[in-house]
Amino acid sequence: MIRLKNISKAFDDLVIFKDFNMDIEKGKIICFLGASGCGKTTLLNIISGTLEYDIGSIEGTSDNVSYIFQDTRLLPWATIEDNITFVLKSNNEIDAKKLAKKYIDIVKLTQFCKYYPKQLSGGMKQRVSIARAFAYKAEMLLMDEPFQGLDYDLKIELINAFLELWEEDNRTVVFVTHDIDEALLLADKIYILEGRPAKIKKELSIDIPKRDRMVKKESLDNYREMITKID
Numbered sequence: 643m644i645r646l647k648n649i650s651k652a653f654d655d656l657v658i659f660k661d662f663n664m665d666i667e668k669g670k671i672i673c674f675l676g677a678s679g680c681g682k683t684t685l686l687n688i689i690s691g692t693l694e695y696d697i698g699s700i701e702g703t704s705d706n707v708s709y710i711f712q713d714t715r716l717l718p719w720a721t722i723e724d725n726i727t728f729v730l731k732s733n734n735e736i737d738a739k740k741l742a743k744k745y746i747d748i749v750k751l752t753q754f755c756k757y758y759p760k761q762l763s764g765g766m767k768q769r770v771s772i773a774r775a776f777a778y779k780a781e782m783l784l785m786d787e788p789f790q791g792l793d794y795d796l797k798i799e800l801i802n803a804f805l806e807l808w809e810e811d812n813r814t815v816v817f818v819t820h821d822i823d824e825a826l827l828l829a830d831k832i833y834i835l836e837g838r839p840a841k842i843k844k845e846l847s848i849d850i851p852k853r854d855r856m857v858k859k860e861s862l863d864n865y866r867e868m869i870t871k872i873d
Contacts, residue, residue, distance in 0.1 A: 643667060644689070644782075644814070649698035650839075651684060658684050660839040662698070671808070671815040673829035675822065675869070681840035682818035683786055689816060690784050708780035710817075712787040714771040716759040722746060722770050723755045729778040745773035749803045765796045769803055776807040785817035789824055798856065801827055805852055822869055826862045827855050834869065844868075 644666040651659045658681045666672050666689075674682045687693035689700070690707055708729075716725050726742040727735075746755050749769040759767055768788065775783055789797045801824075808815065819825055825832045832846040846868065850861050 644702040645700070646689075647699045647701070649688065649695050649700070651688060651693075651695045657839045659688075659695070662840070664833065664842065666702075666814065666816065667831075668702075668814045669812045670830040671817070671828050673825040673832045674816070674818045674835055675820065675825045675832050676818075676835035676840075677820055680835045680837070682820075682835060685835070685840070686784055686786055686816060686818050704781040706779075706781045708775040708778045708783050710768075710771050710775045710783065710785040710788045712790050714759070714767040716767060716770055716774075718759050721756050721758055722751060722762075725759070725770055726774045726777050729774055741777055745777045745807070746770075748806055749773045765792060765800065768792070768800055772800065772804050772807065776811070779811075780813065782814045782816065785815065787819055788817065789821070790819070797824070798827075802856065804828070822866060825869075826865055828852065832869075 646664050649662040727738040730738040834843045836843045
């Protein structure tokens with residue numbers, strides 16, 4: 643369990659969080675959903691340890707964290723294969739290449755393994771980013787709007803690739819989005835943030851198996867209605 647206790651954070655006179663509390667169950671996919679500016683990314687950075695909070699405490703976090711960003715942050719001078727082996731420095735070269743191939747195959751980029759980022763489409767780059775994040779054996783994965791700006795079909799492809807990798811190791815995932823469909827398709831629990839200072843307006847636990855959500859999207863209608871009716 644990751645536990646945030648009485649977290650407060652301000653930037654000068656702008657108070658983002660005040661006495662904020664929540665628990666994150668390990669091995670689950672957790673989503674912070676809300677409009678731009680509601681504090682989602684700030685909260686993600688606080689959990690990751692890249693941003694210091696002013697008051698409060700966090701229990702159960704680890705420095706062993708991987709990331710997927712909206713901008714893929716691939717190494718432009720490295721091939722797809724080398725972008726992944728780069729995070730596998732603790733392995734010998736042969737093992738690193740075998741592991742890289744495994745993750746490249748899962749995200750269906752086998753024939754592009756020697757390509758450079760500039761030769762890839764936006765969706766392909768994000769596949770590499772997902773593969774790299776899972777190749778690095780972290781305890782927790784943090785994602786900041788990882789599917790923003792992608793068309794629906796491509797988004798579904800990437801979510802399927804993500805789930806195939808996640809089902810292998812069931813690491814704790816925390817991601818932020820303003821897209822209701824992304825939250826409903828991926829999350830075990832959704833926290834809806836709003837206000838300033840930000841607070842949890844509502845919590846939703848999604849009990850439908852993730853793979854079923856892809857093929858029976860109407861099963862999510864009740865959850866979607868609950869979210870859209872929040873005033």
